Amino acid sequence: MAPRQTQRDSEHAADGVYFGLMSGTSMDGVDGISVRFEKGQKPVVLAEAFVGFAAGLREALFSLQQPGENEIERASLAGNALAARYAVCCHELLRAGNVSPEEVRAIGAHGQTVRHRPEKGYTVQIQNPALLAELTRIDVIADFRSRDVASGGQGAPLVPAFHATVFGSRQETRVVCNLGGISNITILWNTGAVRGFDCGPANALLDLWAERYLGKPYDENGQFAARGTLHQPLLNVLLDEPFFAQQPPKSTGRDLFNAQWLDAKLKGFESLAPADVQATLVALTAVSIAREIERHAPDCRAVYVCGGGARNPVLMQALEKALETGGVAGVPVSTTDALGVPPHQVEPLAFAWLAMQCVAREPGNLATVTGAAGERVLGAIYPR
Template identity: 50%
Template sequence: MTAPASASPLTCIGLMSGTSMDGVDGVLVDISPASGGALSLRQRGFASVDLPAALRDELLALNTPGDNELHRGALAANALMRVYAQCVQQLCAEAAVAPEAVAVIGAHGQTVRHRPGLFDGTGYTTQLINGALLAELTGIAVACDFRSRDVAAGGQGAPLVPVFHQAVWNDAGETLVVLNLGGIANLSILAPGKTPFGFDCGPANALLDGWCQQHTGQPYDADGRWAAQGQVHEALLQQLMAEPYIRQAPPKSTGRDLFNAEWLQQQLALQPGIAAVDVQATLTAYTVQAAAHHARAHAPAATRLLVCGGGVRNGEIMRQLAEALPGVTVESTQAHGIDPQAVEATAFAWLASKTWLREPIDMTAVTGARGPRVLGCLYLA
């Protein structure tokens, strides 16, 4: 198929519902190459739509084996597309952009299984999504299922954002580390003149939010204030850091398949009697220490850590990151031109633009794929 003409700029929408499962973030952005091949972005709108509680509960349940999963998963995907469509409609209305002016939507879907390379040598990654329904609901072309082609090519399928981070911040002239704190934490390492490198480095909000909800009734630990009231349990922290995934060499990726409530209960069973607030303090320290361990090991020359994702609003995490990485400037991506809450959604808008233009992306150094591939599939409007 012949690629469409590359109009400049290309107006795209990116939609992201991550492992935190707190809602759908969306951006409407103009994407165009600038002088010297750098990426130029103009964000024209941002929207965030909460997931209905019943849908969130079902998506969480579908992360573990259960009855009638195919039927439930298909209906959950349909329900999620309606939330996605609501986000698209809000974006277009607020930016006064007609749907026909948008080239393509990049939609991530909801990951419920991520098992690359396992079982038969290929494995799989499963995101609940119905791109055809989203195209019908919005009247806009949809690019989705970005991870599967990378897995088919021998890659981990995740994280996909390091190549986007490189495209945005490739002229920094210093070694940057970008830390995304979603449900799972992932690192991108951007060194001048080198191919971008990155991997999932451990848990973040998936464990923190779940524990907070269970013990306080609040959906998340606002600003890390509850964790700050507790004491880090050093024996538990060292036990968590001994999780084999932390020491595993990249390329690697993870998710709720590993870091889930059952895993946490197994860890706590070995250290009984810890107060709930101290567990929260220890999980917060674990998020920080796992990220800092990987940054020190793989980016010792880093001078700056840019933080994005929901965890950037956790002041306790940001404070501890600065302590754990002396000599490294720790700051939000806001200081470098992108709202931290919008980084991942913008990345999927960019990935969609690549799919739309049939441009391959080289994920070799990040995921271990065998070579550049055009990622994603298209449902035309």
């Protein structure tokens, strides 16, 4: 058998077209991207697609966030349904990008996180990558987080290594802030050093509250929050959560920031108008991020936002205000559009990049971010 070729054998061994698929903690659907990577060149986006999740799949995924009966079967069936939606997204990328399955080196499929307990040595992203490979006839790379956890890391966030590649600058220290279900930041120092970690809840709680009181999956343009007024005593109670005081590396998810957590914090505040609660949840996201930037990157000169929260002008304004009042004054807040990458493309691009790194047998994590024992090749390969 011929020896396996790696990027160390050939400078361009991993070049080619990759798909990246990301369905985050908001669980509304999957963002997909088709991108061509060539060593030494900027990534070239060929196509993008979004495929929503039906209500039944969303309910199944939400129910798996907490222990329950018959979890193994429910998780397996949800993984199959997720693979089917991923496949629809991939076929749309093939069509829109005018490429054939044979031209795609690999699909980087993150899966859906239903449990994240690195302190206990595990993290679970359900999907069925074998079924996805069968449905697309393309190599699938999945299970990116567990190798980092196995080496003592948090397994999250994984995007900072990609952020450093595409957004780093020697002219200024900048922060890339992802506003997904959970917020996380990547600090890109002008020295080339990188750090990143989760800050707390973002859209996870905002969407939960909007669905509860508006019957809608999210607060469009922050209009619900804009009708309310920040309630400082409630914000103080929300911020009185040990996670916010932890030093990085740290990561979190719906295991902590969920409906049960919020309802417990709201005891004694039942008379508050729902819009006031929403406005206070916006402030919670903004303040928790601003505090981390003040603590760990006081020399920050710009904040670039990606993720679904970048489309919420009320949240963006709240973040700018929190930075101003939190001691990092004069720092402009914009989206990653200013750096040439639309906010909704950043995370699927990152998982396409992680797939490329796996094909090249190159590390995908940063030990300074996750706390792992060292750099590791991430992902498990399911051949076409």
